[in-house]
């Protein structure tokens with residue numbers, strides 16, 4: 001269906017404006033313990049399960065429906081999406097899981113307590129590792145247990161795609177192919193899409209969508225399990241975004 005524009009004086013009303021829903025997973029066990037997580041496949045914390053259900057109820061209350069859903073290959077994203085879709089009675093829709101939507105790979109910080117890391121290295125350096133889009137956290141080596149090359153779910157990845165660490169710019173580069181090659185054609189085909197991602201994979205996508213500067217993105221924090229609605233025009237440019245509460 002064509003987007004219908006109605007003009008009332010100076011205001012432009014878009015009827016059938018396309019909506020895209022982004023949502024970060026519910027609180028995980030390591031969010032709760034304040035540990036760097038990255039690609040570590042930790043489960044949702046008890047509160048996280050409840051947050052996911054509430055997000056589904058909220059979307060239902062606001063009459064959201066979806067044709068296709070996206071998750072990462074990490075269980076905190078997959079479970080959040082599943083619980084949310086269950087609330088919407090939408091368990092039947094196709095769910096596409098991609099490693100490209102995983103959290104940023106946090107290198108040798110994965111598993112460390114954030115406060116202890118600040119105490120050891122200082123707030124400035126840790127803040128750079130966490131939020132500077134071009135600062136690499138310390139890398140792991142390929143013989144580290146945390147190297148994803150030994151994990152079955154990544155067996156199709158090339159060595160160049162298997163990270164030892166990642167900054168936000170690199171996360172953005174590996175998120176964008178799934179956005180451009182899969183999600184954009186589906187949105188152009190008027191499919192209603194929800195993406196359940198992670199703090200930094202969503203931060204990377206939002207940086208791209210909203211054309212944020214490096215400075216602007218350092219200040220962007222995304223709450224857990226809170227639907228973020230993007231309204232897109234016919235060219236898929238964001239014209240508005242807001243959290244559903």
Ligand SMILES: O=C(O)[C@@H](CO)OP(=O)(O)O
Nearest residue numbers: 035036037038103130199
């Ligand atoms: O630990 C992580 O993987 C992320 C998200 O929880 O942390 P940060 O807020 O430092 O990006």
